[in-house]
Amino acid sequence: GDFPSGLLGDLMQLTLTIKIEGLEGLVKPLQTRK
Template structure:
């Protein structure tokens, strides 16, 4: 099961570099995340969150994240 804090981070953490700088992780294209999964996700928390984001997208669960983007939880 996903922890709520991880889901909130996926919804609100901006991509810190690259073509999609500033875009929330959940808003990254699936193809971009798949590319990282093949080449290797960044080290640390960002990589973990990107891998989780890919898993959420592959499973079609983006709707779970949408309410967390602006919520004050």
């Protein structure tokens, strides 16, 4: 992908997800994971 591997890349992807989808986009995957 466009992001570096490791924790930094994960944080960058999380930030991008929040910008695009909002907090709902972040919470929904956590709920479905249970």
